[in-house]
Amino acid sequence: MIITKEKPLDEILELLEPFSKVLVVGCDGCVQPPRGLREAETYASLIEMASKARGKQIECSAITVSRQCCEEGLPNWVKPDGFDAMLSMACGIGVQVMNIIFPEIPTFPAQNTVFMGAEEKREGRMYELCRACGDCVLGETGGICPRTRCAKGLMNGPCGGCVGGKCEVTVQIKDWKGEVVEEVQNDCAWYLIFERLRMLGRADLFRKLRDPTDFGIWVPPRRI
Amino acid sequence: MAERKAFSELMKKIEAGEFVYTGELEPHRSIDISDVVSWAKTLKETGRIVAANVTDNPRSDSAISSLVASYLIQKETGLEMIYQLRTADRNRLALISDILGAAALGLKNILALTGDHTKTGTTPSAKPVFDLDGTNLIRLVRSLVDEGKDLWGNEIHGPRPELNVGGAGNPGMEPLEAEVFKLERKAEAGADFFQTQVVFDAEVARRFLRAIEHIGVPTLIGIFPPRTYAQAEFFDKFVPGVSVPREFMEKFAKLKELPKEKRKEKINEFNVDYFVSFIKEIKKEKACAGCHIMAVGYPDVIGPIIEGVEK
Numbered sequence: 001m002i003i004t005k006e007k008p009l010d011e012i013l014e015l016l017e018p019f020s021k022v023l024v025v026g027c028d029g030c031v032q033p034p035r036g037l038r039e040a041e042t043y044a045s046l047i048e049m050a051s052k053a054r055g056k057q058i059e060c061s062a063i064t065v066s067r068q069c070c071e072e073g074l075p076n077w078v079k080p081d082g083f084d085a086m087l088s089m090a091c092g093i094g095v096q097v098m099n100i101i102f103p104e105i106p107t108f109p110a111q112n113t114v115f116m117g118a119e120e121k122r123e124g125r126m127y128e129l130c131r132a133c134g135d136c137v138l139g140e141t142g143g144i145c146p147r148t149r150c151a152k153g154l155m156n157g158p159c160g161g162c163v164g165g166k167c168e169v170t171v172q173i174k175d176w177k178g179e180v181v182e183e184v185q186n187d188c189a190w191y192l193i194f195e196r197l198r199m200l201g202r203a204d205l206f207r208k209l210r211d212p213t214d215f216g217i218w219v220p221p222r223r224i
Numbered sequence: 225m226a227e228r229k230a231f232s233e234l235m236k237k238i239e240a241g242e243f244v245y246t247g248e249l250e251p252h253r254s255i256d257i258s259d260v261v262s263w264a265k266t267l268k269e270t271g272r273i274v275a276a277n278v279t280d281n282p283r284s285d286s287a288i289s290s291l292v293a294s295y296l297i298q299k300e301t302g303l304e305m306i307y308q309l310r311t312a313d314r315n316r317l318a319l320i321s322d323i324l325g326a327a328a329l330g331l332k333n334i335l336a337l338t339g340d341h342t343k344t345g346t347t348p349s350a351k352p353v354f355d356l357d358g359t360n361l362i363r364l365v366r367s368l369v370d371e372g373k374d375l376w377g378n379e380i381h382g383p384r385p386e387l388n389v390g391g392a393g394n395p396g397m398e399p400l401e402a403e404v405f406k407l408e409r410k411a412e413a414g415a416d417f418f419q420t421q422v423v424f425d426a427e428v429a430r431r432f433l434r435a436i437e438h439i440g441v442p443t444l445i446g447i448f449p450p451r452t453y454a455q456a457e458f459f460d461k462f463v464p465g466v467s468v469p470r471e472f473m474e475k476f477a478k479l480k481e482l483p484k485e486k487r488k489e490k491i492n493e494f495n496v497d498y499f500v501s502f503i504k505e506i507k508k509e510k511a512c513a514g515c516h517i518m519a520v521g522y523p524d525v526i527g528p529i530i531e532g533v534e535k
Contacts (some may be wrong), residue, residue, distance in 0.1 A: 145406045151341050152312070152352065156359035158402060160394045160421055163464040169341045187514055194402045206402070209409045212316070212360045212375070 001032035001118060002091040003126045004111035008177065012087065013050055014056055015108045019085040022047065024110070025098065026064030027090035032119070032126065035089035035111065037064040043089065043110060057214060059089075068094025125173070125184075134217050139206050142196030147213060149189035156212040157190030166192040180183045226306055228416050231386040233304045233333035234275040235518040238442045243507060244514035245530055246306060246419070246444060253286050260293065261300050266523040268303040268371075272530045275304040276514070277335060277419070281313060284345025291322055295329040306390065306419075307331045310339030314360060315355040316364070320374055323365055327385030335419060336361035336388045359406075359413050365389040366414030391415040393430035393443065395423050396465035399497040404435050411439045418443040419516045422459060424468045426505040433509035440515030444508050449495040449529070451522045453480040472498065495525045500532035507533070 018023055024047070025041035051058040065077040068090035074097065074189035080086060086107040088095040098107035115128035131148045137155075138145060147153045151169040161168030166185045173182040197206045230236045237244050247267040251260045260278075267273040278297065280290035294305040307326050314322065326334060338358040342350040356364065364375050369387050373379045391410040407418065418441050423429045424522035429445050436443065450456035453476050460468040479491050506512045519526055 063454065151343070152338060152354040152357070154338065156356040156357045156406065157441070158397075159358070160392060160397075161340060161344075161464050162397070164398065168464055171342045191402070194399070194405075203405070205400075207405045207408060209359065209412050210362075212356045215355065 001030050001116070002160075003032050003114050003117050003128075004091055005034065005114050007110060007112055009046065009050060010157070012108070012110055013054065016047065016051070016085060016087065017056070020056075020058055021083045021085075022058055022060050023078075023080060023083040023086045024060055024062045025068065025086055025088050025090070025107075026062065027068040027088070027094050028064055029067035029069065029090070029094070031089070031091050031094070031111070037062065040064055040089050043087065047087070064089075069097050071097055071101060074098065078102070080105055133213070134222065135214060137210075140208070141143075141193050142200060142202070142205075144189055144193045144196060146189050146193065149186070151186070153213065154190065155213060158188050158194070159190075162188040162191055191198065228388075228414075230388065230416075232275065232388045234306065234333055235388045238513045239273050243413060243512075243533075244274045244444065245270075245272050246514065247273045247364075247526070248279065248516070248518040248520055249276050249293075249297060250279045250282060250520050251288045252291070254288060257288065257293055257296060257452050261297055263521070263523070264301045264303050267526065268301050268529060270389070270527045272534070273303070273517075273526070275306050275333060277306040277308055280308040280310045280337070281339065281345070283311065284312065284340045284342050284347070284350075286346050291326055291329070291331075292417045294326070294331055298331065304333065306333040306335050308335045308337055309361065310337040311354055311356045311358060311361050312339030312342055313353055313355055316374075317360060319356065319364060320368070320444045323368055323387070324380065324385060327387050332386065333388050333390065334365055335392065336415075337392055359410050362391050362410055362415050363413040370414070388416040389414065390417040390418065390419055393418045393432070393436070394421045394465045395428050395445070396421065396467060398400055398465075400432065400435055403432075404439075407436050407439055407441070411441050415441050417441060417513065420444065420446045422446045422448040422463065422466050422518060424448075424459070424466070424472055424502075426502045428467075428507045429502075429512075430509060433506065433511040437509070439511075441511075443511050444514040444516040445512060446516040446518055447499055447502065448518045449499055449522060451491070451519075453477060456458040465497050492524050492528070496528045496532055499525075499529045503529070503533045 004029045024040045026036045030035045040062035045060040047060050069152045080102050087110050088098050088107050089110050092113040116130045117126050117128040120127055133147050150157055151167055167188045171184045172180045175181050194206050230239050249260045251257050267276050278290045278294040281287055292306050294307040296306040336358050367375050368385055371385045393407050397478040419471050459466045503515050
């Protein structure tokens with residue numbers, strides 16, 4: 001899933017300040033938490049109320065689409081006539097494809113796109129799992145990605161900062177206002193890799209001296 | 225792999241079978257390094273410290289370039305430097321530049337480190353580089369030294385750099401088996417020597433040295449005689465992978481209650497006694513080539529500790 005986090009309302013209102021009719025577009029694709037019709041409608045009312053309170057009413061409508069990143073489907077699903085801006089509830093990919101397909105009016109992001117990941121069953125927190133490096137090593141690392149789950153992206157870990165199986169880096173979890181609500185110590189990826197490979201009887205894979213990552217194939221924007 | 229060659233005094237002494245002592249210097253975020261130079265002079269005067277590490281943005285706190293500081297201190301004092309180089313802040317091009325630069329400036333040792341994460345230091349908004357890890361940095365140095373080219377086949381012009389390269393180990397790592405595998409990788413990468421994280425417990429050091437004996441890389445165990453109780457407590461509580469024996473903390477706690485005029489002397493005596501017997505213990509281990517004394521800003525004990533061991 002592509003994990004997103006809502007932008008502060010003030011920031012969105014600032015982006016929309018010059019406009020009076022805005023179409024809020026949800027996305028039923030892989031964005032997480034869900035950002036479909038219900039969320040688009042909630043945002044539409046929120047923006048109408050907040051803009052009115054600030055003395056300049058913005059009129060909003062809400063729709064949703066299967067996937068905002070689908071160049072082929074968008075012209076059939078979205079009809080921007082009569083609106084002077086759109087607000088996308090999708091990830092950064094959706095926002096950009098909307099701007100490509102509908103160049104005549106601007107589409108703004110309602111979300112910050114944070115990472116590709118999954119939801120932790122126990123904590124209900126989202127956590128990052130893949131950085132799309134283009135050279136997957138999961139087959140040799142016990143199904144645990146060192147490029148993503150090691151804060152240093154080390155290929156020959158663990159480093160000296162691994163204590164009790166935890167990473168030296170503290171991750172701050174912030175609420176929608178940007179305030180820190182929790183500090184979390186991630187598991188050391190190389191500790192997890194060691195434990196998993198040992199369990200699988202493949203400690204030899206842990207021992208292997210690995211080449212540096214080829215960042216040359218990682219230079220954006222990539223194409224295939 | 226090409227046979228290891230000793231370019232530095234450190235490696236020559238290790239190869240000659242001498243039990244070696246190294247010190248540590250920590251230049252600040254300043255263009256004035258006179259305090260570190262004078263500290264280096266103190267180390268040199270002991271007559272037994274063969275070389276000293278110069279830290280590179282330790283704990284990810286920004287500081288003057290360790291390359292420049294290493295060069296200036298070595299030039300000023302004649303004490304050999306172990307230039308610490310971390311991958312946290314430099315990509316592979318910058319690392320190659322600095323390795324060649326170090327050799328051109330007459331430095332003979334590099335300690336190849338990954339380094340603490342940039343998020344832990346003075347400038348957490350920095351882009352963390354980590355283009356290579358410490359192990360691949362060892363490989364890079366060895367490739368430049370042994371083959372005259374980098375790991376990507378680019379040849380260097382003229383003479384090859386004459387450098388020995390070390391790696392870091394952590395005797396307190398749990399599980400130790402993972403650390404042993406890691407050091408096996410570093411040995412395969414071409415490490416000439418290892419220096420370790422601080423150890424207080426001789427048993428931890430002994431267990432580690434025995435576990436890595438088969439690797440065959442000369443290893444210097446790191447110690448840090450604490451000048452104050454707060455320092456010891458800091459190591460015990462906050463330094464990754466370091467634990468201080470309860471007995472050590474309890475004895476130190478009593479010393480801090482002494483009247484000020486007596487306290488310093490008693491703490492010095494305590495440190496000297498404790499670390500002399502610590503070093504005597506680890507010296508018996510085959511893998512132990514020496515001791516890395518990280519008593520930054522605490523010159524009083526270094527000479528007496530070494531004398532105590534060697535007499």
